[in-house]
Amino acid sequence: MPAAVRGGPRVEAKPRAKAPLKFAGRSRGKASRAGARTPRGGHGPSPKLIAAGTAAVLALALGVVLATGHRAERLSVAGRQALDGRFAAAGFRLRAVRIEGASPAATADIVKVAGLYKDEPLLGLDLDRLKQKVETVGWVKQARVVRLLPDTLVISVVQRRQLAVWQHDGKTLVIDDHGQPILEADPASFASLPLVVGYGAAQAAPQILPMLAQRPRLMARVDALVRVDDRRWDLRLKDGALIQLPAVGQEDALMQLEQLEDRSRVLELGFERIDLRNPDLVAVRPREPAPPGRPEPAGA
Numbered sequence: 065m066p067a068a069v070r071g072g073p074r075v076e077a078k079p080r081a082k083a084p085l086k087f088a089g090r091s092r093g094k095a096s097r098a099g100a101r102t103p104r105g106g107h108g109p110s111p112k113l114i115a116a117g118t119a120a121v122l123a124l125a126l127g128v129v130l131a132t133g134h135r136a137e138r139l140s141v142a143g144r145q146a147l148d149g150r151f152a153a154a155g156f157r158l159r160a161v162r163i164e165g166a167s168p169a170a171t172a173d174i175v176k177v178a179g180l181y182k183d184e185p186l187l188g189l190d191l192d193r194l195k196q197k198v199e200t201v202g203w204v205k206q207a208r209v210v211r212l213l214p215d216t217l218v219i220s221v222v223q224r225r226q227l228a229v230w231q232h233d234g235k236t237l238v239i240d241d242h243g244q245p246i247l248e249a250d251p252a253s254f255a256s257l258p259l260v261v262g263y264g265a266a267q268a269a270p271q272i273l274p275m276l277a278q279r280p281r282l283m284a285r286v287d288a289l290v291r292v293d294d295r296r297w298d299l300r301l302k303d304g305a306l307i308q309l310p311a312v313g314q315e316d317a318l319m320q321l322e323q324l325e326d327r328s329r330v331l332e333l334g335f336e337r338i339d340l341r342n343p344d345l346v347a348v349r350p351r352e353p354a355p356p357g358r359p360e361p362a363g364a
Contacts, residue, residue, distance in 0.1 A: 170203035264294030
């Protein structure tokens with residue numbers, strides 16, 4: 065068997081302006097219910113003036129679009145940029161990002177892929193596109209992005225659950241509860257997860273591991289689950305013993321093992337191999353006794 069490879073906070077993003085954009089992480093927390101705040105006084109026109117100017121720009125853009133036809137897309141972009149500029153002048157600029165529901169390691173990867181900068185027009189951000197970018201991070205199962213006016217963006221995520229460490233073909237990866245690799249996860253940081261080995265082990269792990277989790281005495285003795293011919297499992301124990309499971313009827317086989325343990329305490333006494341592949345016959349090969357040590361020479 066191949067050797068096993070084992071193993072919020074506030075961070076700063078890339079600033080475009082002089083001061084860095086602040087990221088506040090809240091580890092696996094719920095989204096805040098903080099309401100919108102009005103922009104600080106003395107930093108731009110009032111919201112009423114902004115609304116009036118916005119309506120005027122929209123009306124002008126609509127009239128020009130109706131008159132020009134083929135230039136509608138370019139005019140639409142120009143109109144959005146004008147609106148962004150008006151709201152940015154009123155103080156609606158990105159100053160902080162709050163990331164919720166992510167572990168510290170996941171937060172760092174989310175910050176990197178988000179690519180946000182200080183003083184970007186907050187209302188000009190494409191939230192759907194940002195959500196899609198965040199969901200490309202391997203840690204993230206689902207993401208939600210919302211604005212908190214006047215200057216904060218909230219990225220709330222649901223993380224994928226780490227199930228096991230998968231070792232195959234010279235590579236070691238962390239997999240989730242659907243057997244999919246989490247490429248950003250460092251296997252050395254997840255030494256407490258079960259180790260599954262071999263071709264097809266990642267895809268089959270979500271079926272076998274819950275069965276073993278219901279048997280903590282057995283699970284505590286397992287060193288690795290080895291996938292054999294992508295059909296069945298061998299359980300390699302920490303003392304070197306082997307338990308061979310069948311390709312089908314794994315739950316029944318584990319129940320047979322429990323009955324054997326109740327009768328003879330086979331797990332405690334030790335064995336070389338238990339073959340559970342035949343449902344009608346449980347074969348146990350006892351461990352060979354250790355050879356007696358040689359007597360030390362006199363005077364040693």
